[in-house]
Amino acid sequence: MARYEIHGGNPLNGTVTISGAKNAAVAILPAALLVSGKCRIENVPDISDVRIMMDILEGVGAKILVSSDGTVEIDCSGVQCTRPDTELVRKMRASYYLMGALLGRFGKAHVALPGGCNFASRPIDQHIKGFLALGAEVDETAEYVALTPGEEGLRGNRISMDMASVGATVNIMLAATLIPGQTIIENAAKEPHIVDLANFLNTMGARITGAGTDTVKIRGVNALRGGTYAIIPDQIEAGTYMAAVTAAGGNVLVQNVIPKHMDCITSKLQEMGARVINYDDSIRIIRTGKLRQTTVKTRPYPGFPTDMQAQVCVCMALANGVSRLTESVYETRFFGYCTELESMGANIWINGKTALVTGVEKLYGSTVCAHDLRAGAALVIAGLAAEGTTYVEHIHFIERGYENLVEKLTALGANIRRLED
Secondary structure, rough: EEEEEEEEOOOOOEEEEEEEOOHHHHHHHHHHHHHHOEEEOOOOOHHHHHHHHHHHHHHHOOOOEEEEOOEEEEOOOOOOOOOHHHHHHOOOOHHHHHHHHHHHHHOOOEEEEOOOOOOOOOOOOHHHHHHHOOOOOEEOOOOOOEEEEEEOOOOOEEOOOOOHHHHHHHHHHHHHOOOOEEEEEEEOOOOOOOOHHHHHHHOOOOEEEOEEEOOOEEOOOOOOOOEEEHHHEHHHHHHHHHHHHHHHHHEEEEEOOOOOHHHHHHHHHHOOOOOOEEOOEEEEEEEOOOOOOOOEEEOOOOOOHHHHHHHHHHHHHHEOEEEEOOOOOOOOOOHHHHHHHOOOOOOOEEEEEEEEEEEOOOOOEEEEOOOHHHHHHHHHHHHHHHEEEEEOOHHHHHHHHHOHHHHHHHOOEEEEEEEEE
């Protein structure tokens, strides 16, 4: 089993280049199923979730060519299968986007329920609500979801979401792109990767407006053509490196970012004592002094992202005073990684959806276990800041979402290596 060995205590200095956004890539790749022609997708991150998604698409008949520069050429014109491989689907959460893409392309789909990180119960009831509103018949079991056209066929409709669900917003957009009429999603999610998906689809000939607001309108078109599109930089990867500098100290230029996407993260790290300088497509982060306590509550975009909760908790663990961290998206997300941080000397008290983090002078190396993607990244940050040696196990979770993590951190002066037992 692979693990990371980290000898902590080295400040991070230099330049790191951020990869394409994981959450955008795993939505845009299945969106290629809707395109009649060849898509050239640039800035695709080389991470396990992306590789699994491409395996799934090849399994249903897509032709895919991957270049070393992060460019993927994908031709789904010959796809006929609407039942993707069950075992592959169960390896990742975002495989549920195949439901909307296949429904939109073929009017039917049979997709196993997804896997991925199990830090919380994440039902797909809002996805189902959307499919039903579009005229689909839904057969949902504990193992799969089967979608077929209803008696009146598929058609556009107005859908008011009970909550701003990223996954459901994406799935409804995918399903509605090629069906007749206009679909209006109210209370839609506004995350940057929602906008990126809409921009990709529009580049291919879709008619989508309002992405990035709480009302998205999709006017169905007859077909999408091929084209070229570049995926946006990964907001959470950038935030993770910024949190690593904040925790371990140093001076790092984070390249290939959209600074506006980082505002919610930047403001909190500045409150804690980091110095942040924004440029056109990069951010410099510097931390030399002691950190200060802060208060963070996770919220849907443009609020502080739940996917940065664990990373900022490490910074809080090393700050003066008592910080308050409230999770409003996935309430069980504290459990697992907080216990691992406590084994390294952190002082964390959890009361329901809130963690009170009392700063300590130092963290100490330990053997810890990643329970999910972002929790694993937090443990790497803790290891970088800690005194002594840290071993992070179950790193397959981390490699779902971070491209060349060891190489990038090593280039910044970290003492980290990947071990194969």
